[in-house]
Amino acid sequence: MSKGNINVSVENIFPLIKKFLYSDHEIFLRELISNATDATTKLKHLISIGEAKVELGDAKIEINIDKDAKTLTIKDQGLGMTAEEVEKYINQIAFSGAEEFLEKYKDDKNETGVIGHFGLGFYSAFMVADKVEIITKSFKGDKAAHWTCDGSPEYTLVEHDKEGRGTEIILHIAEDSTEFLEDGKISGLLTKYNRFNQVPIKFGTKEETLPLPEGAAEDVTPEKVTVDNIINNTNPAWTKKPADLEDEDYTNFYRELYPMQFEESLFHIHLNVDYPFNLTGILYFPKLSQNMDMQKDRIQLYQNQVFVTDNVEGIVPDFLQMLKGVIDSPDIPLNVSRSYLQADGAVKKISGYITKKVADKLSSLFKNNREDFEAKWNDIKVIIEYGMLSEEKFFDKAKKFALYPTVDDTYFTFDELLEKTKDAQTDKDGNHIVLYAANKDAQHGYIQDAKEKGYEILLLDSPIVSHLMQKLETSNDKVKFTRVDADHIDNLIKKDDTVISKLSDEEKETLKPMIEASVPKETYTVQLEAMDSNASPFLITVPEFMRRMKEMNATGGGMMGMGNLPEMYNLVVNTNHELVGEILNTKTEKKRNRLINQAFDLAKLSQNLLHGEELTNFIKRSYDLIK
Numbered sequence: 001m002s003k004g005n006i007n008v009s010v011e012n013i014f015p016l017i018k019k020f021l022y023s024d025h026e027i028f029l030r031e032l033i034s035n036a037t038d039a040t041t042k043l044k045h046l047i048s049i050g051e052a053k054v055e056l057g058d059a060k061i062e063i064n065i066d067k068d069a070k071t072l073t074i075k076d077q078g079l080g081m082t083a084e085e086v087e088k089y090i091n092q093i094a095f096s097g098a099e100e101f102l103e104k105y106k107d108d109k110n111e112t113g114v115i116g117h118f119g120l121g122f123y124s125a126f127m128v129a130d131k132v133e134i135i136t137k138s139f140k141g142d143k144a145a146h147w148t149c150d151g152s153p154e155y156t157l158v159e160h161d162k163e164g165r166g167t168e169i170i171l172h173i174a175e176d177s178t179e180f181l182e183d184g185k186i187s188g189l190l191t192k193y194n195r196f197n198q199v200p201i202k203f204g205t206k207e208e209t210l211p212l213p214e215g216a217a218e219d220v221t222p223e224k225v226t227v228d229n230i231i232n233n234t235n236p237a238w239t240k241k242p243a244d245l246e247d248e249d250y251t252n253f254y255r256e257l258y259p260m261q262f263e264e265s266l267f268h269i270h271l272n273v274d275y276p277f278n279l280t281g282i283l284y285f286p287k288l289s290q291n292m293d294m295q296k297d298r299i300q301l302y303q304n305q306v307f308v309t310d311n312v313e314g315i316v317p318d319f320l321q322m323l324k325g326v327i328d329s330p331d332i333p334l335n336v337s338r339s340y341l342q343a344d345g346a347v348k349k350i351s352g353y354i355t356k357k358v359a360d361k362l363s364s365l366f367k368n369n370r371e372d373f374e375a376k377w378n379d380i381k382v383i384i385e386y387g388m389l390s391e392e393k394f395f396d397k398a399k400k401f402a403l404y405p406t407v408d409d410t411y412f413t414f415d416e417l418l419e420k421t422k423d424a425q426t427d428k429d430g431n432h433i434v435l436y437a438a439n440k441d442a443q444h445g446y447i448q449d450a451k452e453k454g455y456e457i458l459l460l461d462s463p464i465v466s467h468l469m470q471k472l473e474t475s476n477d478k479v480k481f482t483r484v485d486a487d488h489i490d491n492l493i494k495k496d497d498t499v500i501s502k503l504s505d506e507e508k509e510t511l512k513p514m515i516e517a518s519v520p521k522e523t524y525t526v527q528l529e530a531m532d533s534n535a536s537p538f539l540i541t542v543p544e545f546m547r548r549m550k551e552m553n554a555t556g557g558g559m560m561g562m563g564n565l566p567e568m569y570n571l572v573v574n575t576n577h578e579l580v581g582e583i584l585n586t587k588t589e590k591k592r593n594r595l596i597n598q599a600f601d602l603a604k605l606s607q608n609l610l611h612g613e614e615l616t617n618f619i620k621r622s623y624d625l626i627k
């Protein structure tokens with residue numbers, strides 16, 4: 001028997017471990033299972049290179065709870081340790097890691113998530129246990145060793161009669177941590193951290209019904225057997241080669257990953273890189289729905305099949321955080337705080353790599369099956385548009401496959417659109433005007449007018465599209481986006497052929513104040529225009545610049561303060577329309593006002609701006625007019 005003091009400078013280190021890791025107590029289990037997994041895979045390696053002359057057998061990790069003894073045991077059949085190795089790895093090396101950790105965080109007042117990058121590893125057991133035992137037998141065949149430590153710097157190390165190879169870590173769970181003696185708690189943790197662990201993990205047993213032998217009579221009761229309850233899938237899809245997987249395997253894995261997600265994914269991207277860093281994974285483009293909970297079913301980050309976090313901020317570019325799936329990299333440090341993770345060099349490179357892979361995949365989908373890509377566009381556009389706005393490199397690639405659908409469901413790339421519209425939609429100053437609508441119903445009349453002119457009208461309705469237009473205008477000189485209701489049709493794309501006004505300048509000067517007197521001038525600017533006599537007499541338009549700035553403000557960005565501007569409209573009066581002539585020539589003021597109000601209300605109605613009392617009055621007046 002040997003007794004000793006762990007070389008310690010802090011008087012009682014274990015209460016400190018507890019205190020510092022307060023918010024993350026549960027990770028002790030992941031740490032100990034990682035050690036057990038390492039011990040098993042290392043042994044496998046030694047066997048494969050002929051250095052260990054033993055059989056690996058059905059090496060699994062077993063987790064056992066003994067409620068009476070108040071212990072939780074983690075048992076592996078890995079390489080085990082000799083007494084000297086316990087002395088070296090547990091008393092010296094592992095401990096110095098723990099000590100270094102505490103040294104660093106001694107004065108840290110912020111207790112949340114301060115797990116350092118020092119692999120607190122084995123000693124994290126003391127976060128939940130007041131006594132820990134190690135019973136371990138090395139594959140080399142020495143006698144088994146039994147190490148015990150009750151949380152003081154003292155430990156004992158004696159021989160043990162353990163027969164089988166491997167290590168058992170017995171945690172005597174402390175009074176304040178008895179939740180870790182609950183089956184439900186442990187099984188929850190195993191699912192969270194270890195459901196794709198490389199080595200099978202057994203937690204209790206379960207009953208399984210054997211299939212009936214072929215040709216068995218119908219009234220035969222199937223036989224039931226008790227089998228190990230293995231909680232993990234040791235070979236998840238992302239660890240396999242893409243060539244070995246069918247579409248169905250990807251779909252099944254999506255379901256396995258998110259059992260509560262009933263929507264299928266749209267497509268997947270299998271990541272696989274070994275230089276300059278190691279990374280595998282599968283990302284899925286989900287079907288985005290309006291009420292999707294972004295916090296649910298997020299991308300999960302793994303290190304060698306051990307769950308690290310599902311908060312991938314700073315690791316995966318912002319615009320791709322709406323994706324789902326798994327990223328696994330041995331280069332991702334396991335025990336680190338968020339800020340440390342984000343500052344890590346390997347992690348930074350991952351972000352750029354993922355962006356590139358996603359862009360390449362989208363590009364190949366677009367090239368190989370454009371029809372399918374168009375069909376999915378509505379579901380993926382927000383992610384792509386967001387990416388184009390936030391990552392310049394992604395913008396450069398996405399330019400070639402980002403789509404611009406028209407109100408008639410034709411999908412153009414930006415270059416195709418410019419090519420198609422350059423003749424009809426270039427104005428007299430050489431500006432190439434891209435017309436769009438945000439809502440087919442609300443802007444129906446304006447869309448019709450533009451269609452009659454032979455223009456193409458895009459349907460751009462995603463929430464951040466105003467920012468994208470701004471960016472496209474900046475990067476394409478002379479291209480201007482204009483919404484169909486930004487002005488009357490002849491002004492949207494100004495050509496040289498001016499329409500002659502039927503009204504003289506004097507008549508116009510008389511008319512303008514008449515109309516201005518009847519409309520609220522804080523909101524409406526009256527603008528007289530000589531238009532086609534068949535066009536509407538009154539038309540309400542929203543200047544493009546104003547509206548876009550307001551929209552951009554609403555979704556973040558745009559010019560400061562523009563979001564608070566009141567609604568402002570133009571009231572375009574068609575001086576060539578018969579009704580406008582009548583307004584001018586009507587003798588009685590009462591009749592004139594009635595005509596103006598009626599025409600103004602109709603114009604408002606077509607922009608969905610007539611509500612409440614105004615609408616009631618309009619309906620009443622309309623009935624009076626047809627009486």
Ligand SMILES: Nc1ncnc2c1ncn2[C@@H]1O[C@H](COP(=O)(O)OP(=O)(O)OP(=O)(O)O)[C@@H](O)[C@H]1O
Binds near residue numbers: 090097
């Ligand atoms: N189950 C085990 N079987 C065999 N050896 C073990 C086992 N658990 C721990 N050890 C030994 O003890 C050492 C210290 O373990 P500890 O968890 O503190 O650190 P680590 O695993 O080396 O690093 P980290 O946990 O930071 O990744 C290990 O390197 C290993 O040599």
